[in-house]
Amino acid sequence: MRIAMFTEVFLPKIDGVVTRVVRTLEHLGEMGHEVLLFAPGEPPAEHAGHRVVRVRSFSLRYLYPELKVGVPTPAIARRMESFRPHVVHTVNPVWLAAYGVLSAGRRDLPLLASFHTDVPQYTESLRIGALRHPAESWIRFLHNKAEVNLCTSGPMVDRARQVGIERVDLWPKAVDTAGYRPSKATGEMRARLTDGHPEAPLVAYVGRMSREKDLGRLVEVMRRLRERVPGARLAMVGSGPYLDELKKRFDPGHTVFTGYLSGADLAAAYASADVFAFPSTTETLGLVALESMASGVPVVGARAGGIPFVIDDGATGFLVESGDVGGWVDRLALLLTDTGRRAAMGRAARAEAERHSWRAATAAVVDYYGRAIETHWSEHRPLNGPLLDRFAKPMPRAVD
Structure with a gap:
C-alpha cells in the first residue's frame, strides 16, 4: 500500500505526535x-526507508517558537500525484496537513485523518482563547472530509464526537517496551537528575x-511535598x-533542568526516577x-484528557484532580516514602505497558487505511463544494 502522509510536526522536533509518526513509519x-x-x-x-519531503515553513516566533508551520505550495500536490497513493493520511x-485534506478531496482520494492535539483547548492555555471557536469549526470541517478519523485515547474519541467530528475510531495506544525498561536506570543518571544527591x-x-x-502547578506541589518528604527533588x-x-x-536548590534528552539518556532518565x-x-x-510505566516508574497524573486512558488509578499510578494540591502532595509522598507500594505499582505499570506494542497499533492503522479505501470507493461521494467542483483533478483508483 502507498500512503501519502501529511504531518504538522516531525523530526528533529520531539514530542508524542512525532514519536507516534516515527514508530508508525518504521513498522509500516x-x-x-x-x-x-x-x-x-x-x-x-x-x-525508515520512506521519503520525506521538506516543506518550506516559518516559526510562530512569539507564540510557540519551536513549532514550524508548513507553507502549502503546488509542488506538494504534484509530488503526491506522481506517488499515486492508495490513501492519504x-x-x-x-x-x-489541512492542505493534505483539501488536496486529497480535490483529487478524489481516500482520506484518513488523525486527531492528536486538542488545538481548540490549547488556545486557552496559550492565551488566545478568542480563536477557540474558529479553531474548533476549522478542525471539524477538515476531519469531516475523511472517511475515517482516529483518536489516540478513548476520552479523545468522546471529545472529537463532542465537537462534531464524525466517523471516529480509536488508534490503539503503544509504547516501546524494549527501549524503555527498568534495567535502563543508572547511578550516573540518578546523580545527574538529583544534582549530586542520588539518595x-x-x-x-x-x-x-x-x-x-x-x-x-508543580511549584506549590513540590514546595509542600518537601515539608512532608524532606529533600525531595524534581x-x-x-x-x-x-x-x-x-x-x-x-x-533552584531542589530542581534540575536537563534540556532535551534522547536515546539511552532519555531511557535512563525515566528509569532512574522514583x-x-x-x-x-x-x-x-x-x-x-x-x-514511564514501561520503565517501571509509577505515574501521578491529572484526571483529565487522555491520561485516565493510560493510568489505572491505584494500580499503575494515581489520578488526581488538576487543582487539588493536597491530593498531589499526598499521592507523591505516598510513593516516595512507601518503597513496597512504589515497587508493586512499578511492576504493575511495566506489565500494563507490555500489553501495547507499536506493531499491533500499526497493524490496526493499516486496517483503518483499508476501511477508508473501501468506504471511499464503495460509497463513492462526488466531489462537493463550488471550489472542488471547479478545480477538481480526480485521480483514478490506485490498484497496483
Whole structure:
C-alpha cells in the first residue's frame, strides 16, 4: 500500500505526535508499505526507508517558537500525484496537513485523518482563547472530509464526537517496551537528575516545557511535598518556550533542568526516577506516561484528557484532580516514602505497558487505511463544494 502522509510536526522536533509518526513509519516499512511524508521544518530526507519531503515553513516566533508551520505550495500536490497513493493520511490537520485534506478531496482520494492535539483547548492555555471557536469549526470541517478519523485515547474519541467530528475510531495506544525498561536506570543518571544527591527522593517530568502542560502547578506541589518528604527533588527533562519562566519559578536548590534528552539518556532518565508527575490537562493520550510505566516508574497524573486512558488509578499510578494540591502532595509522598507500594505499582505499570506494542497499533492503522479505501470507493461521494467542483483533478483508483 502507498500512503501519502501529511504531518504538522516531525523530526528533529520531539514530542508524542512525532514519536507516534516515527514508530508508525518504521513498522509500516517492516510490513511492506510505502509512505511519502510531507513535513515542515528541517526533517531528514528519509526515515525508515520512506521519503520525506521538506516543506518550506516559518516559526510562530512569539507564540510557540519551536513549532514550524508548513507553507502549502503546488509542488506538494504534484509530488503526491506522481506517488499515486492508495490513501492519504493527515496527522492533526490544522495548516500543512489541512492542505493534505483539501488536496486529497480535490483529487478524489481516500482520506484518513488523525486527531492528536486538542488545538481548540490549547488556545486557552496559550492565551488566545478568542480563536477557540474558529479553531474548533476549522478542525471539524477538515476531519469531516475523511472517511475515517482516529483518536489516540478513548476520552479523545468522546471529545472529537463532542465537537462534531464524525466517523471516529480509536488508534490503539503503544509504547516501546524494549527501549524503555527498568534495567535502563543508572547511578550516573540518578546523580545527574538529583544534582549530586542520588539518595534523595526523586520526582521526574519528561516532555515539552510549554504553558499548556500546566507545569506551573508543580511549584506549590513540590514546595509542600518537601515539608512532608524532606529533600525531595524534581527533575525536569525537556525544553520548550516556557523553560525560562519555569526556571525562575522552581526552587533552584531542589530542581534540575536537563534540556532535551534522547536515546539511552532519555531511557535512563525515566528509569532512574522514583515517580513521574504529569499535571497536564490537555493530553490526548500522554505517551510519556506510558514510557514511564514501561520503565517501571509509577505515574501521578491529572484526571483529565487522555491520561485516565493510560493510568489505572491505584494500580499503575494515581489520578488526581488538576487543582487539588493536597491530593498531589499526598499521592507523591505516598510513593516516595512507601518503597513496597512504589515497587508493586512499578511492576504493575511495566506489565500494563507490555500489553501495547507499536506493531499491533500499526497493524490496526493499516486496517483503518483499508476501511477508508473501501468506504471511499464503495460509497463513492462526488466531489462537493463550488471550489472542488471547479478545480477538481480526480485521480483514478490506485490498484497496483
